[in-house]
Amino acid sequence: MVKHTIASIPGDGIGPEVIEEAIKVLRAVEEIHGNLQFEIDSYDWNCKRYLETGRMMPEDGIKTLAPYDAILFGAVGSPEVPDHISVWELILPIRREFQQYINLRPIKLLKGIESPLANKGIEDIDFVVVRENTEGEYSNSGGRLHVGTPYEVVVQNSVFTKMGSERVIKYAYELARKRGSKHLSVATKSNAINFSMPFWDEVTKEVGVDYKEIEPKFYHIDALVAFFVSKPEIFDVVVGSNLFGDILTDLGAAISGGLGTAPSGNINPEKKYPSMFEAIHGSAPDIAGKGIANPIAQIWSTSLMLEHLGYPEMAKIIVDGIEDTLVDGKVRTPDLGGTASTTEFADKIIENIRKYA
Known part of the structure; x- marks a missing residue:
């Protein structure tokens, strides 16, 4: 059994909602692969924490993250905290301390969009x-x-x-x-x-x-x-x-297709440090808590993480599952013209992913 350690930072707004679905996808990948296991630790480093403690992450936050194989990041930002604080005290220190000097963003029109x-x-x-x-x-x-x-x-x-x-x-x-x-x-x-x-x-x-x-x-x-x-x-x-x-x-x-479908990877190509994978849509406070956020960007970012970790076939299965769901068109979140919830949409994607087992 090959094990990978993943640090999850759900963040603010819709971040926790889409991260939850991305982790479900990773569990499905474990089942399909059969010899792969993800040990996932979650950290509540976000704007709420800043308002309570005066810090977006602990002083030893970088040291805490360093041993992990990769980081899954949800979103950061809150109307109550200036953007330059939430970004400069969380995302940017991680990118720089871990020499994630490549920001990789696929610009691809998915089938069904x-x-x-x-x-x-x-x-x-x-x-x-x-x-x-x-x-x-x-x-x-x-x-x-x-x-x-x-x-x-x-x-x-x-x-x-x-x-x-x-x-x-x-x-x-x-x-x-x-x-x-x-x-x-x-x-x-x-x-x-x-x-x-x-x-x-x-x-x-x-x-x-x-x-x-x-x-x-x-x-x-x-x-x-x-x-x-x-x-x-x-x-x-x-x-x-x-x-x-x-x-x-x-x-x-x-x-x-919009920010709801756009993934990204903050990559340290040498793999000396963990790379970080995040959706680029931000925290979207206007829809946070409504359960209607599009999880594609986060799930696709998880696919980029798998490719980085050396599992291109698993990465492709995830994107194929996303596209199969979009082509079918019966289950979509409101931003894509549907009425499904975040969970319903992600569950359909996972159902299609499992077909490739």
């Missing part, structure tokens, strides 16, 4: 965005001077290192090679951001010397977002900085 883009089908929207995840525009560098006065000054620095840029770009090239791509789409803005972006472009070309069969195609970010809408079929692997990747992937989610 209609894209809001006219005349675009599943063959047109099927690519992956690789987002730099630990530095760039989201670096904790800057400050405020003369706060509250008419001459207040705010400085927010972007930090691009050679190592940080090289490793994410190399990962993107490797992924393109694995997928048989002939090109790598690169988000830039070197015509206007005159230091960090030319540097980013230069590193891309330097790394590309080892991948001569793959052509780097550079797109200014404003044109790139337009092409995501008008010509999504031209993309296969897209790589971008922290900010650009963040913007692109939310747009990618919108054109492929």
Whole structure:
């Protein structure tokens, strides 16, 4: 029996609701595989805890998570806690301390879902965005001077290192090679951001010397977002900085079915530290507790976790089960035009997953 330890952080809002269903999926995977077991520990690190203790997670939180094979993360955020606190004191420390420098987000139109883009089908929207995840525009560098006065000054620095840029770009090239791509789409803005972006472009070309069969195609970010809408079929692997990747992937989610279906992985490729897998839809406080949240994003994120842990066949079974449920169309949550609850929808997905046993 192969055992994997998983840390579960349900978080806020709909996070606990969708995490509960993702764990049910893992139990179904155990049954199907027959030689696989998940030991799951849950941690109540969220905004409620912050309001009670003044901390999103304990001081030794990183040390607590370090021994696990992977982390399943639900969502974080509450109207009662400023977003910069909930994010900077929970998600970002985990990403950075564990060198989860790859944020991997599939942009794939699932069978049974209609894209809001006219005349675009599943063959047109099927690519992956690789987002730099630990530095760039989201670096904790800057400050405020003369706060509250008419001459207040705010400085927010972007930090691009050679190592940080090289490793994410190399990962993107490797992924393109694995997928048989002939090109790598690169988000830039070197015509206007005159230091960090030319540097980013230069590193891309330097790394590309080892991948001569793959052509780097550079797109200014404003044109790139337009092409995501008008010509999504031209993309296969897209790589971008922290900010650009963040913007692109939310747009990618919108054109492929909405945030309720969008998964992500915060990955440490070397597996020296645990990687973290989360839905990108956020805590959605407006529907929290109503039992109508779409669990696809969290379940698909669990599939990404299984692939990372070395079980691609199990990962595929989960996505196949999701698509079978969508194609059937009888059981769907309200955001997909149905009336089913979160649990009813997830139960149907699990029922379809079990068919592959």
